[in-house]
Amino acid sequence: MRSSTRSSRRDFMQRSGAVLSAAGLVGSQAAQARGPDEVLARLVEGNKRFTEGKLVHPGRRPEDFAPLAEGQSPHTIVVGCADSRVSPEVVFDQGVGDLFVVRVAGNVVGGAGPFIKGSVEFAVAELGARLIVVLGHEACGAVKAAVTHIDANDTLPGAIRDLVEVIRPAAQAVRGKPGDKLENAIRANVELGVERLKTLDPILSGLVKKGELKVVGAVYELRTGLVRWLA
Numbered sequence: 589m590r591s592s593t594r595s596s597r598r599d600f601m602q603r604s605g606a607v608l609s610a611a612g613l614v615g616s617q618a619a620q621a622r623g624p625d626e627v628l629a630r631l632v633e634g635n636k637r638f639t640e641g642k643l644v645h646p647g648r649r650p651e652d653f654a655p656l657a658e659g660q661s662p663h664t665i666v667v668g669c670a671d672s673r674v675s676p677e678v679v680f681d682q683g684v685g686d687l688f689v690v691r692v693a694g695n696v697v698g699g700a701g702p703f704i705k706g707s708v709e710f711a712v713a714e715l716g717a718r719l720i721v722v723l724g725h726e727a728c729g730a731v732k733a734a735v736t737h738i739d740a741n742d743t744l745p746g747a748i749r750d751l752v753e754v755i756r757p758a759a760q761a762v763r764g765k766p767g768d769k770l771e772n773a774i775r776a777n778v779e780l781g782v783e784r785l786k787t788l789d790p791i792l793s794g795l796v797k798k799g800e801l802k803v804v805g806a807v808y809e810l811r812t813g814l815v816r817w818l819a
């Protein structure tokens with residue numbers, strides 16, 4: 589109980605609670621200005637501009653980014669794949685300071701250890717973000733590797749094996765389901781990530797229940813640039 593690890597963890601939890609309470613005060617003001625639904629609408633609009641080739645490239649000028657040196661308050665957290673074709677600021681036409689982006693191959697959440705979840709919690713508790721988007725994409729190589737690996741029952745080299753293991757539950761969840769196996773697994777992988785974050789104690793779950801934080805899933809279409817939002 590008194591080990592330094594547990595002690596620092598306890599300190600962190602207490603501090604998070606304190607920060608969260610403070611954020612709650614600010615949060616209700618901020619929620620009026622940029623509630624989850626309003627923020628989501630901004631992303632939908634931004635993606636529409638992207639697909640139509642009508643980008644406005646917000647937040648790219650010195651007068652936009654210089655004030656951000658004083659602090660950040662990103663409106664959205666994106667947990668996305670590291671894939672080079674799915675850059676959140678580009679596909680949502682957002683600027684510097686808008687998105688808190690956590691990228692990892694296969695946009696893994698559950699089973700990925702503390703780093704992804706801790707990053708998301710930090711952006712909610714410390715920075716006041718009130719929308720989380722788990723963003724998968726078509727033809728995801730990491731999910732494909734998981735599906736292929738399970739089918740072949742073989743072993744992948746290095747840490748790729750560990751990464752694929754984290755995606756395994758999504759691939760297994762859709763086995764025998766009708767439709768395209770890879771597409772189903774990609775969607776299931778996003779849905780599992782959304783569910784994990786919605787129920788993540790102690791920071792996220794309470795805010796989700798109160799309606800102050802929204803967690804949504806989406807899949808990006810490589811050919812059209814369209815972000816398809818999951819129900």
Ligand SMILES: [Zn+2]
Nearest residue numbers: 669671728729
């Ligand atoms: Zn991917």
